[in-house]
Amino acid sequence: MRRLFEVEFLEDAIEFLSSVDPKAARKIIYNIDKASYIQDPELLKKLSGEIWEFRTRYSNKHYRMLAFWDKRDSRNTLVICSHGFVKKTSKVPDKEIKQAEKIRNNYYK
Numbered sequence: 001m002r003r004l005f006e007v008e009f010l011e012d013a014i015e016f017l018s019s020v021d022p023k024a025a026r027k028i029i030y031n032i033d034k035a036s037y038i039q040d041p042e043l044l045k046k047l048s049g050e051i052w053e054f055r056t057r058y059s060n061k062h063y064r065m066l067a068f069w070d071k072r073d074s075r076n077t078l079v080i081c082s083h084g085f086v087k088k089t090s091k092v093p094d095k096e097i098k099q100a101e102k103i104r105n106n107y108y109k
Contacts, residue, residue, distance in 0.1 A: 003036050005077040016084035027058045051100045062087035066100035
């Protein structure tokens, strides 16, 4: 099976992964890797504009890693994980989307 994209974790995403339960972090990374091979909206879903979310449920908690696409290289598509959070409501908070957009803008500068 061919990988659809590569994933890169920015500093805030790495900090989030190191702050959660190690088993949850492994499940998040497993789901992100799985999403890089198959198109499944349960794993990777568009939120708004250029911001997407990797979705993981582990031990009755909903973990989200926000991300955006970097398609500047025509041969390799890269998905950049900006940061993560534990989702507490049914909707992704606007502040999390705004933070991902800010990180995306800084990434391209």
